[in-house]
Amino acid sequence: MTTTKREKSLIVIQLTGGNDYLNTIVPYGDGRYYDSRSTVNIPQEKVIPIDNQVGFNPSMGPIKTLWDEGHVAIINGIGYENPNRSHFRSMDIWHTAEPDAIGREGWLGRTIRDLDPQGDNVLTGINFGRGLPRAMACPGVSVTSVGDLATYGLFPDIEDEDLRMFTLEAFSKMYGGAAGRDPVMDLLSRTGQDSIHGADILRTAPAMYSSSVEYAPNALAQNVKSISQVFHADLGARILYTAHGLFDTHSGELPTHAKLLDDVAGAVGCLMDDLKEHGREDDAAILIFSEFGRRIKDNGSGSDHGSGGVAFLIGGAVEGGMYGEYPSLAEAQQLEGDLRSNNDFRSTYTGILEDWLGLDPVPIVNGQFEKMSLFQS
């Protein structure tokens, strides 16, 4: 393929359930961390140091490697004012960029609309996982949801391949009738055709892709592999989304969290290797976020819902480094026992929209926010 100028894509990995910031980027140089986290802590000697104050969770080796290469932006203390500790509501806020009212349109739904105003490509936005995250929902915007790339499409339960093809042909005829008599029937026909069309294109992706990278068998790594296949197939996918969880570690946190971070770091490491192998590491940026961080004090086995959190932006074009400030653990600086956020998540969205996707961020994030500049100039 010899496309001269490739468009940039954004890959989003949502950590569902509230990722524990303190045990992800560990403030191991601060005694107050060990005072508050008497049980649920990462011992100093296990932390992968970034400097003499903070370091990565030991499960995040592959991300540390990318950090050393200068490809990782760590966005510290990210959140919003008056944080909500409800999973659903806080995730809604991140999805709709609307903390004060209940918003209808997802920020990525709006992004997809602005990237593809005529809706020419049903694959501009793709979610890997069933259903649609609210971040991608926007009236009038078509987003494809892929539960499983291998069986994506209609009638996945028909095992007999001949029967499946025969049934698909009949479906195609039923939804292919001439337009014009009834607007609802026309819409159904068009949508049915779109579904077949989208599935036909997507099915070609795995065949167009070859790679020496081997993704782990866990659900996230497999979804990220699908993302890689679709991305490398050059189908015009600009926003590719998936979620992993559950990060809601109220109990038994240490082993659970270690496994989850291992999944994330492993999948991201593989994806970056894959992108490099194809010479595409400058064409994709990976945003990793969660709806909130967790309480500073542990509860003896896990940690409860908190506020200020951490996000990551990873990619060949990303200007690696520390962004925002690590919130203070001093009691006077805490917010009801939580880390206090010091930068609004919409600043990060603004930076991505303007600098990476070349869009006007203001209408997408519902206002003017100081831009977080996260990319190499």
Added chain:
Amino acid sequence: MTSNDTALMAHLLRRAGFGANRDELERYLGMGYDDAVETLLNPSDPANIPDDLIRRYHVEQSELRDLPGSAAYWMYRMISTTCPSEEKIALFWHGLFATGYTKLNQARALLDQVDMFRRSGLGSFEVLLLELSRDPAMMLWLDNNENHRDSMNENFGRELLELFSMGIGNYTEDDVKACARAFTGWTLGNAEYMAVRAFKDSIWPYGRIAWHFEYREDDHDDGEKTFLGETGNFNGEEIIAIIVKQESTARFLATRLFQFFGADEVTEAGEKVIDEMMATYFSSGYQIRDMLRTLFHSGFFKSDEARFARVKGPVEMVVGAIRMSGNYQTPFLGIENVSRTMLYMGQGLLQPPTVEGWHEGVEWIDSGALVERVNFAAKELSNVSSPGVRSIIERLAASSEDGVLAPSDLADGCLDLLGPIQVSEETRSILVDYASRHGDLDLNGHQPGDEAEQQVGNMLRLVAATKEYQLA
């Protein structure tokens, strides 16, 4: 071929319920149309999967602590109830007075609200609005717990006028303020504590606590208010009494009922029915049941124009297909994955996207949702071991004297027994072609799951995948 009586009854049951299998349809046909309407409008003594049985298998549905379990709990009721109209009415109000789990973190309070819709959803609109204004889930959802004598919060007062009764353009900003003032002091017991717990999504230390309405006289603004041209020291009750007198309220309610039970699009003929429903609204003293009776007896409702004039909502799609297949009538451990398919199609029970509810009609259809809809219904109805599908096979076998069905008999028979569903000539000929793949179907001596039965399953799958099946 199908008589118009059968087609009309099936139409009524798709609208007032979730569609009917042939046994259920025949029971209603035995009553005749008028009695069927009365039965549907007076749901009584429903039987459904008993709670003790559900609780024995589903811890999360016993506690009703989280969203997926609570949504599945309501779905169990919808798929097993002997009074589907009761659930359909509750679903209508759930969409109109849309209250969501997000922000509340209290599924039990939401299910209490749904119970209130079952109890009061067909009675007087005045009583219903009063109950809504005292509903703890609604109080917290629209911040009326923050609506104090000294610091007003207009959220509930505004939506009561804009989204729940009159509609925008029929009142002024001053009316909104007067309305909000009248509802100061209407809150829930221990509101401050409950609000903090909801905000922090905490179940500690006592688990979920039931919520109840509380009126705080000392927090109520008893001053004089002018609302829609009337002046007095109004409290919430008087405000609602004024709201329900308005013609705009009658039009709003009649239109919403028409669009949910009659047709997505309001045509000229539809306008006339809405006018009749408005007249009933006033003559009956705001009775919702009477408005629906007017609709169901109207010439429009019985005409071809109203048939298949609605896009099935995801809940109707899932519940309808399951009631037809007869599955999940006893506890099934994967039930949350079944109810979650509604969410994948765009309508999660107990989680409307906003206070506006769902945008219905053609907005249900996008390519992702269509794939989910087709795949779900096709799979549900093609499984020949499902009780409902077995019953369809028996009826098909009995429909032919020699037990042999020509391709057109198979296609027509499936269309009839899944509805009757009315399809275009093109769709029908594609179905018949499909059935011709194996020539005539011999159901003599058919055995569960054999080749002959599978052919019926394949036919049902394709019928469930038609454009027409997307409509109600």
